[in-house]
Amino acid sequence: xxxxxxxxxxxxxxxxxxxxxxxxxxxxxxxxxxxxxxxxxxxxxxxxxxxxxxxxxxxxxxxxxxxxxxxxxxxxxxxxxxxxxxxxxxxxxxxxxxxxxxxxxxxxxxxxxxxxxxxxxxxxxxxxxxxxxxxxxxxxxxxxxxxxxxxxxxxxxxxxxxxxxxxxxxxxxxxxxxxxxxxxxxxxxxxxxxxxxxxxxxxxxxxxxxxxxxxxxxxxxxxxxxxxxxxxxxxxxxxxxxxxxxxxxxxxxxxxxxxxxxxxxxxxxxxxxxxxxxxxxxxxxxxxxxxxxxxxxxxxxxxxxxxxxxxxxxxxxxxxxxxxxxxxxxxxxxxxxxxxxxxxxxxxxxxxxxxxxxxxxxxxxxxxxxxxxxxxxxxxxxxxxxxxxxxxxxxxxxxxxxxxxxxxxxxxxxxxxxxxxxxxxxxxxxxxxxxxxxxxxxxxxxxxxxxxxxxxxxxxxxxxxxxxxxxxxxxxxxxxxxxxxxxxxxxxxxxxxxxxxxxxxxxxxxxxxxxxxxxxxxxxxxxxxxxxxxxxxx
Ligand code: TEU
Numbered sequence: 001x002x003x004x005x006x007x008x009x010x011x012x013x014x015x016x017x018x019x020x021x022x023x024x025x026x027x028x029x030x031x032x033x034x035x036x037x038x039x040x041x042x043x044x045x046x047x048x049x050x051x052x053x054x055x056x057x058x059x060x061x062x063x064x065x066x067x068x069x070x071x072x073x074x075x076x077x078x079x080x081x082x083x084x085x086x087x088x089x090x091x092x093x094x095x096x097x098x099x100x101x102x103x104x105x106x107x108x109x110x111x112x113x114x115x116x117x118x119x120x121x122x123x124x125x126x127x128x129x130x131x132x133x134x135x136x137x138x139x140x141x142x143x144x145x146x147x148x149x150x151x152x153x154x155x156x157x158x159x160x161x162x163x164x165x166x167x168x169x170x171x172x173x174x175x176x177x178x179x180x181x182x183x184x185x186x187x188x189x190x191x192x193x194x195x196x197x198x199x200x201x202x203x204x205x206x207x208x209x210x211x212x213x214x215x216x217x218x219x220x221x222x223x224x225x226x227x228x229x230x231x232x233x234x235x236x237x238x239x240x241x242x243x244x245x246x247x248x249x250x251x252x253x254x255x256x257x258x259x260x261x262x263x264x265x266x267x268x269x270x271x272x273x274x275x276x277x278x279x280x281x282x283x284x285x286x287x288x289x290x291x292x293x294x295x296x297x298x299x300x301x302x303x304x305x306x307x308x309x310x311x312x313x314x315x316x317x318x319x320x321x322x323x324x325x326x327x328x329x330x331x332x333x334x335x336x337x338x339x340x341x342x343x344x345x346x347x348x349x350x351x352x353x354x355x356x357x358x359x360x361x362x363x364x365x366x367x368x369x370x371x372x373x374x375x376x377x378x379x380x381x382x383x384x385x386x387x388x389x390x391x392x393x394x395x396x397x398x399x400x401x402x403x404x405x406x407x408x409x410x411x412x413x414x415x416x417x418x419x420x421x422x423x424x425x426x427x428x429x430x431x432x433x434x435x436x437x438x439x440x441x442x443x444x445x446x447x448x449x450x451x452x453x454x455x456x457x458x459x460x461x462x463x464x465x466x467x468x469x470x471x472x473x474x475x476x477x478x479x480x481x482x483x484x485x486x487x488x489x490x491x492x493x494x495x496x497x498x499x500x501x502x503x504x505x506x507x508x509x510x511x512x513x514x515x516x517x518x519x520x521x522x523x524x525x526x527x528x529x530x531x532x533x534x535x536x537x538x
Contacts, residue, residue: 009469025423045459
């Protein structure tokens with residue numbers, strides 16, 4: 001039914017709980033804050049919420065270091081409150097998706113503590129990847145794998161008895177051994193635990209990294225031959241079991257798969273594996289019509305044969321904010337561009353982000369919208385002594401890390417801390433930069449020209465109009481530097497990526513534009529429009 005296929009066309013809003021809204025006045029966002037803002041999310045017009053991890057955690061990596069998957073961190077709330085939130089959202093027609101973090105646990109997790117205590121050779125250690133070191137005294141790490149957080153950091157940490165354990169991310173995030181049946185059983189139970197509480201789907205963190213070559217051989221990134229820790233065949237078997245669990249509840253599996261090869265990516269999207277996966281391709285593309293068209297065509301071509309809808313991602317909690325990225329000379333995101341002090345032209349970035357919003361919301365499939373993008377928030381410079389992200393520390397301080405896109409949201413322009421919390425005395429956990437209140441949701445709600453108003457109107461049209469979401473796309477003729485395509489027969493999206501105004505294609509009405517048309521009715525530079533048109537040939 002249409003209802004069970006909701007995920008094929010949905011606009012899904014990503015809630016980074018810690019920075020969304022502080023409901024209990026301690027400077028940290030929480031479930032109470034989300035519950036108090038559900039009306040805002042319903043007004044915005046999103047169909048589902050994806051919550052970053054809310055489990056018990058020391059928060060070394062923002063909750064991607066889980067101590068107990070069945071407990072809500074007290075900083076965020078309680079299990080009972082999560083259940084209320086799921087029910088209240090559902091009353092508003094909004095589904096709940098949570099984040100499952102299967103690759104690793106926190107070093108505070110009971111399994112890892114037990115493994116440390118039990119010592120070398122114990123069954124407890126088999127749940128992780130413990131190995132003796134290399135070198136005459138075992139003083140060198142077992143292999144040369146680089147940390148996912150920084151090419152210059154190791155993935156191994158030595159413990160007191162001399163063994164080393166593997167962690168693709170921070171040392172506080174030991175990797176689980178997915179060849180162990182207890183690891184698989186536990187995660188299937190965790191899925192049931194949350195699905196039976198009304199969760200409609202899971203976002204699977206680092207979904208391509210779980211399985212490792214048991215020999216743990218050396219590997220240089222970029223060297224030929226299969227990578228011993230990315231995209232291994234055993235994973236497909238894991239996800240087939242997960243799909244059987246998800247199907248018991250009608251729940252959806254969403255993979256976080258950073259796989260540059262479209263063919264490898266598509267292998268996970270099967271009727272008996274993942275329903276869908278994030279397509280990060282736009283994050284690596286410049287603001288260039290040819291590049292974006294190739295990206296769109298490649299994405300649609302890779303999804304079509306497997307029958308999966310495409311997904312579109314402009315932003316998330318790991319990458320530079322859209323208005324900042326599009327305001328740079330080289331707007332493509334890559335990890336090397338996360339350096340300090342890259343110059344940005346924010347007005348241009350904002351124009352392009354507005355146009356990109358209309359572009360992605362008109363493309364076939366589902367769209368992920370990261371909190372704060374609807375407010376047009378820029379990437380913030382975090383003072384060095386306030387940075388929390390382990391990525392910064394793992395890089396030896398050369399990389400600013402990801403905190404700049406995780407700053408607590410501004411809700412009320414006139415309130416202390418831009419209305420992030422209920423207490424004027426509570427400093428937000430990350431500092432809000434000067435001028436943050438200018439982006440406040442209350443101010444933008446009252447301004448028809450704001451980013452928030454644009455998103456609301458676009459999402460309203462997307463929900464009510466024909467042609468949006470899953471379905472075919474047909475390219476229409478357009479001058480160089482302009483993207484123009486039709487959805488269904490009557491909806492046309494046109495995006496001008498040139499530096500001068502262009503004529504609109506034939507249309508019967510202008511539904512929405514990302515910036516006003518010029519005096520002669522032309523589409524200005526860096527602007528998108530949604531048009532209705534007569535059916536082709538009609
Ligand atoms: O990120 C997965 C991942 O591959 C990261 O290395 C990503 O490439 C990097 O953050 C980009 O800047 C997920 C989560 O989204 C991230 O927040 C976590 O830190 C990571 O897993 C570990 O759980």
